[in-house]
Amino acid sequence: MVKFFAQSHVYDDPWATVTLAFFLRYPNPYASHVVSCDVISRTPTPYGTLLTQRLLLKRGSLPKWAPQGIMTRTESWILEESEVDVEGRIVRCKTSNIDHVKVMQVHESTVLKEDQNGKTVQTTEARFVSNFGWGLTKRLEKFAQTKFVSNIEKSREGISLILRLLRESRLQPLPIAADGYPGATLNPNAAIHIASASTPENTRPDSEEKNARLRSGPGMPSRWQQIRSWFTRPG
Amino acid sequence: MAESLSPSCTPLKHAYDACFNAWFEGYLEPVVASAPALRERRAREKADEYEARCGALWKNYRECVQKAVAEKGLSSMLEQARKDKPLVEPSYPDSEKKD
Incomplete structure (x- = not known):
């Protein structure tokens, strides 16, 4: 049993600005759970695209009903891989946690695409997979999904704040x-x-x-x- | 700009980030749909520009962060994650492996 989530959102700003804000989004007051963010690989490709891998440390939380010792700590390492296609005016980004994978793995996929009217469409898809067992798999997946949905608004607020700062600085x-x-x-x-x-x-x-x-x-x-x-x- | 996973790398990260952000802003500038030959030329120019401006800063920062990743015992987990799920499949030889 795997849970899914999908949603799209339109930013009024042009693609280049939203893409810049997307890469600048940490830190922001809406993402206080992000402890660190490192670029571990970056390659401009011969096709003109830019590949980036970032390693993030995020603070998480567990449901009250989770068994003691399910995780020794509630921090999680996240690998974010993105490709910016400047000619195609599109960013494809995938993130997954790389530890605690048996308890829960959240695979998130984000696409930022230029719209015809100079706006930018963000599409977010996520998959929640637990292999924990003990009759908790379904509950854990539901918990992760609910958390994700309640956090997605905050994540957009963060990007909107950076967009505002960019607009002001310009x-x-x-x-x-x-x-x-x-x-x-x-x-x-x-x-x-x-x-x-x-x-x-x-x-x-x-x-x-x-x-x-x-x-x-x-x-x-x-x-x-x-x-x-x-x-x-x-x- | 966000902190590095190791406080000792944060100054190197911020120096690199500042350089990258500036290059990136120019890289994102609107491009008119161009012929493949021109597209390749722009790609090469932008890559060269990135290397010339930010290459040294990147090397310093990357050395620091690679060491920190190893010290935290994350190397094998990271290696595994990259092998299991190449989320972005590079369709070209990874130029980073050469240096």
């Missing part, structure tokens, strides 16, 4: 992608060049004013600096 006068190659040191001259190229002459003072206002708004400098620090070499 309103700043220094774009993240400063000089054609994003990530080189943020060169103010290049930024000005981009600003004048992308903003019509007559609207520029307005947007500068808006940027200044945003910069001085409550919480803005620290949030902006934080997200900017994610895109440049520190030091």
Whole structure:
């Protein structure tokens, strides 16, 4: 007996932004159960796609009725494998826990696909498989499924928060992608060049004013600096 | 940016992540559907750019995290998971094995 779950969700942001947010989603306040996240393999392929393997440590919880000692600890190692196809405008991502597999294995599959109207569709599928036995298999699978459903909303809230931060940071006068190659040191001259190229002459003072206002708004400098620090070499 | 599984790797991870995120943002830029030859050229250019910008940072971080994975006794579990369920099936020789 295996339990299934499937759902889709539409983000209003374009695919490139949602994909970026998807990779930046840890840490966020809605994912406090994620203890660590490491890239263990990354390969740009000759076909132009990008393969990534990440190893995550997540804190979990067990149902009250679970027998003592079913797991020696409630943390779990998760392997996340993804392929970003920039030409096809699609991300395919699969995650599974790699320990406690006899008690419970959750296989999650996420697809982020560009929509025709410039939006992004996320499709999530999950399978819950327990081989625990002792008459608990079905109950454990049901428990995992219920937990997953109640957490999926939180996981989207996390991505939406990162999307908002990205949107806000892009309103700043220094774009993240400063000089054609994003990530080189943020060169103010290049930024000005981009600003004048992308903003019509007559609207520029307005947007500068808006940027200044945003910069001085409550919480803005620290949030902006934080997200900017994610895109440049520190030091 | 998230913590590494080993606190000693976190600074190396953050340095690498910052470089990757910047490259990644450019990589994701809208591309017009192009002929296969152009597509391959873009793939090569982006891969070279990634290597040139982030290759050294990646090497440092990867060494650290590989050591930490081994120290935590996760290597065989990870190896098994990759062998059992190649979730993303690479359809090309794994270039990482060469270095």
